[in-house]
Amino acid sequence: MNIWNPVRITWLHRANPVVKLFLVCSLFLMTVLTHDIDFVAYQALIFMLCLLALSGVRTWKMLLFFIPFLLAFISSSSSMMLFGKGDTVWWEWGLFKVSKESFYRGLHLGFKGIAFACEGLLLVTTTSSVDLFYSLMQKLKLAPKYAYSFMASIRLLPMVWEEYVIRRQALKVRGVVPIRGVRGAVNRAGMYVVPLLAQSIRRAHRVAAAMEAKRFDGDRGRRRTYFYPSRYSRYDLLTIALLAAAAYGAYAAAGHFPWFGIGDVRFD
Amino acid sequence: MGAQPRKGLRLSDILVTVLVSLVLGVVYHFWGSVYNLLKPLFFEADELLYGMWFAAATLAYLLIRKPGVAIIAEVAAAHVEVLFGSGWGLTLLMYGLIQGLGAELVFAATRYRSSSAFTVALAGAAAAVGSMLLDFFYSYTDDLQTWMFLAKYGMRIFSGAVIAGLLMLVLAKALERTGVTSLLRPASQKDYEALDDSRHV
Incomplete structure (x- = not known):
C-alpha cells in the first residue's frame, strides 16, 4: 500500500528504516522541546524544503499534501490564541480574550504542527511498512x-x-x-x-x-533467516549528516535572522 | 487433561488484536470528520466525541484479556493514519502509545481479571488522561485559561469513559452473542469434560 509513488529515489529511500526512525524520533524530541518561536518557524520552513527535496514525490503532489497543513495551522493556533493565558490583552469579547502572549503561543503551535508533520512525512514517504518491520525485527530484535x-x-x-x-x-x-x-x-x-x-x-x-x-511466531529457534535482509550503509551516515545540518541550519537562522524575536512563548 | 494454555501473547492473539484495531483505525480516520461537525457548535464541544479514539484499547482488552493488548491495539489503530499518509501519523502513534498505556495501567491494576463496566470506563478515562499529558508537551494546553482547561479535559475524560468504556462494552457483548469470541478463549475445563461425556459419542 504505497500511496506516495515516488518518482525519484533519494538518499533517504536508501537509508536503513531503523536509522530513519531514530533520526525522526530525535527530530521530534527537538521540536517538542523547542519553546522559541523563531526556531520552530525555521524548523517548519526547513523541514518543508527537506521534504520537497528528499521525499522523491512529485513537487506538485507534495504541495497538495501541504494544503491540510494550512487548515491544521489555523485550527491548532486559533484555540490557543482565543483562550490562552496572557497579560497584555489586545482584544476581549465575552469569553474570547486575545493577548499578545496567547497570540504568539498560538502561532508557535501552528508552526510546531507543521514541523511535526514534515518530520513525520520524511519517514513515512520514504519507507514502506514491510521494510520498517523487517528491519525492526533484524536490527532491534522485535519479536x-x-x-x-x-x-x-x-x-x-x-x-x-x-x-x-x-x-x-x-x-x-x-x-x-x-x-x-x-x-x-x-x-x-x-x-x-x-x-x-x-x-x-x-x-x-x-x-x-x-x-x-508455519512457525511465523518465532517462539522456537532463536536463529532465523529473513527474505529481505536489512543492512546499514553509507547512506545512513549521509542521511544523518543531512538532517543534522538541516536542524543546525534552523537553529543558526533563528539566532541570526529572527522573525519575531520574542523568545520563549510559555506563560509563567 | 489437555495442555495448559500458554501464558503471554500468542501470534493469534496479536493478529486478532491488530486486525480489529486496524478496522477501528479506519473508523478513527473517518471519525475526524464527525468530530469536525461539532466544532462550530460551541467551544471545544468536539471534545465530547474524543473518546472514540481510545476505543481500540478497551475493545481489544474485552476480547482478549491479556497483558499488553491495550497498548498494541492503540498503536495499531494509530498506524492506520500512517498507512493513509497523514502527516500526523507519527505524532498519532505516540498518542496511541500513551493512551494505550493509560488504559493498560487500569487493566493491570485489576490483574487483567475485571471487565466490569466500572473498570472499562475507568480505562477509557485513563486513556484520556494519557492524551492530556502528551497535550501539555505538544500544545501547551496547561497555558489555556483555567475554565477552558477544565471544560476541555472534563469533556474528554467523560467522553473516554462513555464512548471508549461503556459503548465498547455494549459492542463487546454484541460480539459475544455472535459466538466468535469463543475462538479467542482458551479451552476451559468444561470443554474437556464435554469430550468425555458419553452422551456426545
Whole structure:
C-alpha cells in the first residue's frame, strides 16, 4: 500500500528504516522541546524544503499534501490564541480574550504542527511498512510475532473493506430502509460494525492458525533467516549528516535572522 | 487433561488484536470528520466525541484479556493514519502509545481479571488522561485559561469513559452473542469434560 509513488529515489529511500526512525524520533524530541518561536518557524520552513527535496514525490503532489497543513495551522493556533493565558490583552469579547502572549503561543503551535508533520512525512514517504518491520525485527530484535501480525493485518485490511461493500449491497437487496436522524445513524452503525468485526476476528484467527503452523511466531529457534535482509550503509551516515545540518541550519537562522524575536512563548 | 494454555501473547492473539484495531483505525480516520461537525457548535464541544479514539484499547482488552493488548491495539489503530499518509501519523502513534498505556495501567491494576463496566470506563478515562499529558508537551494546553482547561479535559475524560468504556462494552457483548469470541478463549475445563461425556459419542 504505497500511496506516495515516488518518482525519484533519494538518499533517504536508501537509508536503513531503523536509522530513519531514530533520526525522526530525535527530530521530534527537538521540536517538542523547542519553546522559541523563531526556531520552530525555521524548523517548519526547513523541514518543508527537506521534504520537497528528499521525499522523491512529485513537487506538485507534495504541495497538495501541504494544503491540510494550512487548515491544521489555523485550527491548532486559533484555540490557543482565543483562550490562552496572557497579560497584555489586545482584544476581549465575552469569553474570547486575545493577548499578545496567547497570540504568539498560538502561532508557535501552528508552526510546531507543521514541523511535526514534515518530520513525520520524511519517514513515512520514504519507507514502506514491510521494510520498517523487517528491519525492526533484524536490527532491534522485535519479536517476529508482532512484526508479522502487523504485516499480515495490513494485507487483510482491504478484505474488510470488500466485506463492507458486500454488507451494504446485502442490506440493499434485503430492502432495509435506512432510518433518518441520529437513531438511524446508530442503528446503521450497529448493522455494519458487529458483522464486520466478527468476520475480521474469524479471519484473523484462521490466518494466525496457519501462520503459527508455519512457525511465523518465532517462539522456537532463536536463529532465523529473513527474505529481505536489512543492512546499514553509507547512506545512513549521509542521511544523518543531512538532517543534522538541516536542524543546525534552523537553529543558526533563528539566532541570526529572527522573525519575531520574542523568545520563549510559555506563560509563567 | 489437555495442555495448559500458554501464558503471554500468542501470534493469534496479536493478529486478532491488530486486525480489529486496524478496522477501528479506519473508523478513527473517518471519525475526524464527525468530530469536525461539532466544532462550530460551541467551544471545544468536539471534545465530547474524543473518546472514540481510545476505543481500540478497551475493545481489544474485552476480547482478549491479556497483558499488553491495550497498548498494541492503540498503536495499531494509530498506524492506520500512517498507512493513509497523514502527516500526523507519527505524532498519532505516540498518542496511541500513551493512551494505550493509560488504559493498560487500569487493566493491570485489576490483574487483567475485571471487565466490569466500572473498570472499562475507568480505562477509557485513563486513556484520556494519557492524551492530556502528551497535550501539555505538544500544545501547551496547561497555558489555556483555567475554565477552558477544565471544560476541555472534563469533556474528554467523560467522553473516554462513555464512548471508549461503556459503548465498547455494549459492542463487546454484541460480539459475544455472535459466538466468535469463543475462538479467542482458551479451552476451559468444561470443554474437556464435554469430550468425555458419553452422551456426545
